Amino acid sequence: QTKLLAVAVMLFQVASCSESSAVLEPLFRHIDQRQNDFVQRLREWVAIPSDSSQPSLWGEVERMLHVAADKITAMGGTVEFADVGSHELPSGASLRRPPVILAQFEKEPKKATLCFYGHVDVQPANKEDGWATEPFNLTEIDGNLYGRGASDNKGPVLAWLHAIETYLATKQEVPVNIKLVLEGLEESGSDGLEELIQQRNDTFFSDVDYIVISDNVWLSRRPALTYGTRGSTYFFVEVEGPKIDLHSGVFGGCVQEPVGDLIALLGSLLDHRGKILVPGIYESVAPVTEEESKSYQDLHFDLEEMKQEIGVECFLQDTKEAMLMARWRYPSLSIHGIEGAFSQPGSKTVIPRRVVGKFSIRQVPNMEPAVVEKQVTEHLHRVFTRRRSPNKLKVSATVGAKAWVADLKDPQYIAGRRAVKAVFGGEPELIREGSTIPVAHNFQELTGKSVMMLPIGGHDDAEHSEKEKISRYNFIEGTKLFAAYFYELSQLQQSPQKM
Ligand SMILES: *[C@@H]1O[C@H](CO)[C@@H](O)[C@H](O)[C@H]1NC(C)=O
Numbered sequence: 001q002t003k004l005l006a007v008a009v010m011l012f013q014v015a016s017c018s019e020s021s022a023v024l025e026p027l028f029r030h031i032d033q034r035q036n037d038f039v040q041r042l043r044e045w046v047a048i049p050s051d052s053s054q055p056s057l058w059g060e061v062e063r064m065l066h067v068a069a070d071k072i073t074a075m076g077g078t079v080e081f082a083d084v085g086s087h088e089l090p091s092g093a094s095l096r097r098p099p100v101i102l103a104q105f106e107k108e109p110k111k112a113t114l115c116f117y118g119h120v121d122v123q124p125a126n127k128e129d130g131w132a133t134e135p136f137n138l139t140e141i142d143g144n145l146y147g148r149g150a151s152d153n154k155g156p157v158l159a160w161l162h163a164i165e166t167y168l169a170t171k172q173e174v175p176v177n178i179k180l181v182l183e184g185l186e187e188s189g190s191d192g193l194e195e196l197i198q199q200r201n202d203t204f205f206s207d208v209d210y211i212v213i214s215d216n217v218w219l220s221r222r223p224a225l226t227y228g229t230r231g232s233t234y235f236f237v238e239v240e241g242p243k244i245d246l247h248s249g250v251f252g253g254c255v256q257e258p259v260g261d262l263i264a265l266l267g268s269l270l271d272h273r274g275k276i277l278v279p280g281i282y283e284s285v286a287p288v289t290e291e292e293s294k295s296y297q298d299l300h301f302d303l304e305e306m307k308q309e310i311g312v313e314c315f316l317q318d319t320k321e322a323m324l325m326a327r328w329r330y331p332s333l334s335i336h337g338i339e340g341a342f343s344q345p346g347s348k349t350v351i352p353r354r355v356v357g358k359f360s361i362r363q364v365p366n367m368e369p370a371v372v373e374k375q376v377t378e379h380l381h382r383v384f385t386r387r388r389s390p391n392k393l394k395v396s397a398t399v400g401a402k403a404w405v406a407d408l409k410d411p412q413y414i415a416g417r418r419a420v421k422a423v424f425g426g427e428p429e430l431i432r433e434g435s436t437i438p439v440a441h442n443f444q445e446l447t448g449k450s451v452m453m454l455p456i457g458g459h460d461d462a463e464h465s466e467k468e469k470i471s472r473y474n475f476i477e478g479t480k481l482f483a484a485y486f487y488e489l490s491q492l493q494q495s496p497q498k499m
């Protein structure tokens with residue numbers, strides 16, 4: 001009987017497998033055939049220098065948003081340019097921020113609704129920064145497409161649109177309802193986006209089932225699904241002493257120096273192995289489950305290669321597993337600098353009257369930023385009190401974003417794994433990001449919807465640097481991945497028993 005059952009299951013798998021290839025093969029073939037056109041379109045998008053770092057450049061960001069909107073309407077979608085308020089200029093005048101595109105395609109109530117988030121603004125780029133190619137002229141060298149925004153995030157946004165276009169061109173119905181959120185201020189803090197999501201929670205987002213973000217990269221040469229990001233809190237520690245800067249020949253040895261206090265405070269934060277010494281800080285960190293622990297074993301991450309790349313002799317961890325855990329799922333504290341001291345070269349002999357130390361803590365599930373802030377503040381005041389310093393201490397913090405972690409059993413991740421298998425023939429690496437990507441957490445927190453990060457960029461895409469690129473392979477296979485993802489998600493929706 002079990003044998004029969006096994007045969008039935010196998011036949012079922014073969015059937016569903018050939019069904020999937022009947023749908024996907026024509027799509028994949030079309031994408032391969034059109035790949036030069038797709039690369040050309042990326043070239044046109046990269047040619048628009050939509051650098052959002054300065055309000056004076058926002059005209060190009062707006063132009064880019066209109067090009068994206070035109071592409072969407074040409075495919076039959078509808079576009080709303082949603083207002084996200086104004087930015088106040090130093091002159092006191094106010095400037096309307098580039099709007100956010102809220103787009104949707106025709107809706108069929110019985111299908112699941114999938115919303116893609118991406119951005120079409122970019123980091124600044126000048127040839128003089130050391131680019132080997134013109135940053136806004138997409139240039140192909142050895143299969144890599146170099147240009148600002150190629151990977152972050154114009155390539156992935158276009159791959160998503162091309163996946164939809166491919167269904168339309170091959171006369172297949174897009175198997176899910178599609179919505180898009182495209183913004184033009186991601187590289188400068190996404191001002192206004194959170195408020196917009198809140199405002200539209202009961203309208204635009206109400207029928208959304210799943211949200212996909214493709215704004216990060218793989219860990220290795222293998223495809224990946226990203227299920228977590230770290231949060232961060234940034235701290236300022238100010239020590240203020242005399243009312244004027246002093247001469248060390250006159251007052252050295254006579255006053256308690258603010259720099260000395262500050263260095264003792266900063267020195268109390270970490271031990272020599274990078275462990276945070278603030279009492280209680282590790283208490284709420286989510287414990288490592290056996291399943292999670294196992295998931296690190298198969299990841300491709302070369303410690304030796306990484307050492308060479310950044311020029312260090314050793315890391316604080318000895319194994320790949322330990323290092324990735326340190327990066328993804330444990331908190332870390334980094335000291336970033338001191339304002340008001342050491343700022344000039346040469347042997348100045350001043351005693352600075354006021355200094356501000358800056359450090360940040362990357363946070364992980366289930367740490368609460370407010371609790372961390374309290375723990376750190378109390379710790380610094382305790383250390384300071386022990387020094388019996390007559391100076392004044394002030395600790396303040398700005399909370400960046402909370403950590404985010406998704407449930408790998410969520411249908412999105414199941415569909416994502418199947419889509420990766422359909423395109424690349426193997427399982428994806430299940431990874432997290434050590435850095436802070438507020439948008440994933442914000443979407444999940446504000447809309448209550450399931451969020452997945454589905455990257456298509458390569459591990460060596462060098463986003464933000466003067467070597468930014470996406471490979472033709474990643475761009476084209478990534479387009480297939482999105483097309484396959486629409487299909488796999490619709491299959492889960494129709495027959496959840498297949499999960
Ligand atoms: C981009 O670069 C190519 C060759 O590298 C050159 O032929 C072309 O004229 C450039 N385009 C622009 C707009 O600068």
Ligand SMILES: *[C@@H]1O[C@H](CO)[C@@H](O)[C@H](O)[C@H]1NC(C)=O
Nearest residue numbers: 201202205206445446447448
């Ligand atoms: C947004 O709407 C969803 C229902 O679609 C609801 O579950 C969620 O609580 C709402 N979020 C906020 C912040 O009100």
